[in-house]
Amino acid sequence: MGLFKKGKEQEVAGMIVDLLEKVHQCLEETQKTVFHYLRGDLEEAKSSALKTDHIETETDHIRRRIVDTLYRGAFLPIFRVDIHNFIEKVDLIADNAEICCDFFLGQRPEIPDEFKKRFQKVIDDTLPMSLTFKEATENFFLKGNHDLIKKSITQIGIFESAIDDDEWKLTRDLFTSDLSLAEKMHLKRCLEKLTSISDQIEDTSDWLEVLLIVTKV
Amino acid sequence: MGWSLGSNDSANIFGTGVGAKIIRYRTAIILISVFVILGALLEGEKCFATLGELSKLDSRLAFFTALAAAIVVFFFTFLGIPVSTSQAVVGAILGASLYSGAVDFSKLYKIVICWVLTPIGGAFTSFFLYHLMGKLTDRFLKNPIMRDTFIRWGLISAGCFGAYALGANNVANVTGVYVGSGVLSSFNGALIGGLSIAFGVLTYSRKVMETVGKKIVALDGYAAFIAELSAAVVVQIFTQVGVPVSTSQAIVGAVAGVGLVKGIRAVSLRSLAEIGVGWISTPVSGGAICYILLILFL
Numbered sequence: 001m002g003l004f005k006k007g008k009e010q011e012v013a014g015m016i017v018d019l020l021e022k023v024h025q026c027l028e029e030t031q032k033t034v035f036h037y038l039r040g041d042l043e044e045a046k047s048s049a050l051k052t053d054h055i056e057t058e059t060d061h062i063r064r065r066i067v068d069t070l071y072r073g074a075f076l077p078i079f080r081v082d083i084h085n086f087i088e089k090v091d092l093i094a095d096n097a098e099i100c101c102d103f104f105l106g107q108r109p110e111i112p113d114e115f116k117k118r119f120q121k122v123i124d125d126t127l128p129m130s131l132t133f134k135e136a137t138e139n140f141f142l143k144g145n146h147d148l149i150k151k152s153i154t155q156i157g158i159f160e161s162a163i164d165d166d167e168w169k170l171t172r173d174l175f176t177s178d179l180s181l182a183e184k185m186h187l188k189r190c191l192e193k194l195t196s197i198s199d200q201i202e203d204t205s206d207w208l209e210v211l212l213i214v215t216k217v
Numbered sequence: 218m219g220w221s222l223g224s225n226d227s228a229n230i231f232g233t234g235v236g237a238k239i240i241r242y243r244t245a246i247i248l249i250s251v252f253v254i255l256g257a258l259l260e261g262e263k264c265f266a267t268l269g270e271l272s273k274l275d276s277r278l279a280f281f282t283a284l285a286a287a288i289v290v291f292f293f294t295f296l297g298i299p300v301s302t303s304q305a306v307v308g309a310i311l312g313a314s315l316y317s318g319a320v321d322f323s324k325l326y327k328i329v330i331c332w333v334l335t336p337i338g339g340a341f342t343s344f345f346l347y348h349l350m351g352k353l354t355d356r357f358l359k360n361p362i363m364r365d366t367f368i369r370w371g372l373i374s375a376g377c378f379g380a381y382a383l384g385a386n387n388v389a390n391v392t393g394v395y396v397g398s399g400v401l402s403s404f405n406g407a408l409i410g411g412l413s414i415a416f417g418v419l420t421y422s423r424k425v426m427e428t429v430g431k432k433i434v435a436l437d438g439y440a441a442f443i444a445e446l447s448a449a450v451v452v453q454i455f456t457q458v459g460v461p462v463s464t465s466q467a468i469v470g471a472v473a474g475v476g477l478v479k480g481i482r483a484v485s486l487r488s489l490a491e492i493g494v495g496w497i498s499t500p501v502s503g504g505a506i507c508y509i510l511l512i513l514f515l
Contacts, residue, residue, distance in 0.1 A: 217351030
């Protein structure tokens with residue numbers, strides 16, 4: 001239909017899909033970084049961290065292109081600002097992933113064997129959360145199935161609650177262990193870096209809900 | 218008069234679109250000009266009759282009537298007070314009729330009722346259109362890109378419709394007195410009036426359009442579309458009745474209607490007070506100035 005021809009909006013939607021794909025790849029590399037680090041394979045961990053860094057740089061480029069296209073007239077002005085805010089939040093997911101990798105390789109936290117699986121689980125559980133968010137956002141910009149998007153946002157909330165629960169229990173077990181206070185504090189910070197990614201995904205999904213609301217009359 | 222009307226009232230039509238960068242200023246003024254001329258030529262004569270019924274003026278009285286109305290519009294605009302050309306012209310005609318002793322107040326009630334109903338009609342129309350089209354939009358346009366495109370094209374279409382309604386309704390304000398006095402034929406009156414409004418749009422509308430655009434753009438795109446469409450519908454209805462009305466008052470009413478839906482104060486009490494004061498002050502000023510001019514020069 002001629003009325004709905006491709007324009008700047010379609011271009012922005014395409015770039016948002018690319019951005020989401022890159023953010024998800026960034027998290028996959030972060031997961032590999034943590035996996036290799038916990039196995040003691042520092043070379044592989046560095047390699048994955050470097051990939052994370054490169055992908056994060058690409059997400060920055062895509063974000064700038066989206067913002068540029070937005071303010072060249074894509075979408076109505078009142079919606080433009082909401083999309084801009086949303087994109088900044090999406091980019092923060094990749095930023096947090098990069099910071100997490102930097103923490104592991106820069107500060108080399110010593111994680112006792114009994115806690116390794118639980119640290120790995122935190123980042124493993126973040127991946128399906130990211131995938132759900134990616135699908136929901138793609139659906140919003142390309143199809144607009146509001147019911148499905150709402151279900152996905154609810155699902156993201158459930159994922160986040162599970163990760164929060166794991167974080168709370170892991171924190172408790174760390175602080176009741178025989179580790180020194182310095183080690184406990186260091187591992188707590190490490191855990192916070194890992195959970196910051198899922199926190200950011202949930203925060204961004206809240207913004208997706210805002211977009212859903214503002215598109216309604 | 219036509220130039221002044223075109224330069225002022227074009228802001229009511231595409232101020233939102235230009236302010237929101239949905240349409241370029243140059244494209245907007247070309248579209249307005251084309252549709253104003255079309256409206257004037259196709260339906261302009263409907264309002265000529267009402268002004269003609271108000272009083273029979275000869276060519277000299279017609280000239281002073283138009284001059285008095287133009288002075289009122291210029292003076293009020295200079296002071297920054299919103300002014301309706303329709304009300305200035307009707308006031309001036311009444312002034313000329315009083316001077317010549319051929320005044321017929323019986324025709325005035327229809328005009329006054331239409332003036333009062335213009336903002337009220339704008340408010341009611343936008344209130345109901347907002348709900349009705351909102352349900353349809355939410356149901357069928359869930360994809361943000363399609364919705365955005367619909368609102369963009371809606372704003373542009375409503376703007377074209379608004380320009381057509383402006384030409385059809387307000388051309389009588391420009392050349393109605395000359396058509397009524399027999400100086401111009403209906404077609405020539407519509408053509409000259411339409412061209413002069415278009416000239417005002419093309420040469421001196423940027424400042425007003427940008428100012429009004431920034432005020433109205435505070436509304437979201439959908440609300441702005443509904444407000445523009447409602448104002449155009451109301452003005453077009455009054456064209457069918459044959460009464461020239463104020464497009465500015467129609468848009469103020471329409472914005473208030475949208476504001477009522479959202480539960481916000483989209484229109485200030487000052488705007489409403491200005492409309493009320495304008496109903497009295499503009500025609501009285503037009504009549505007084507015309508009467509004084511005629512005493513001085515005839």
